[in-house]
Amino acid sequence: MNCNECRYLMFDLIDEKLSGPVKREMEEHLEQCGACADRLVKMKNRHEEEKPTGLFWYLLAPSGGFKRFFFIGAIFTFILVLALISVQLKKPLFQIF
Numbered sequence: 001m002n003c004n005e006c007r008y009l010m011f012d013l014i015d016e017k018l019s020g021p022v023k024r025e026m027e028e029h030l031e032q033c034g035a036c037a038d039r040l041v042k043m044k045n046r047h048e049e050e051k052p053t054g055l056f057w058y059l060l061a062p063s064g065g066f067k068r069f070f071f072i073g074a075i076f077t078f079i080l081v082l083a084l085i086s087v088q089l090k091k092p093l094f095q096i097f
């Protein structure tokens, strides 16, 4: 594993999303590479400090995963569609249902 791969996977390591072989490779790299180990410590500290509570913040919190971007995109699309329906029906949003 090289430094780029290691840095790319750090979010997943912090979130404990890594499985067996990848995690072991990463730990080996961190033992050999002071720069990445330092970076991981800093990221972990920031992660702890900035960890907000609640589902809303869990979904909006920055992370290595792209799922959240899709999730947020889906929410915005849903709201946009509701707004368009509202305009089409010439009714306020809350009267549709």
Ligand SMILES: [Zn+2]
Residues within 6 Å of the ligand: 002, 003, 004, 006, 029, 033, 034, 035, 036, 037
């Ligand atoms: Zn490294």
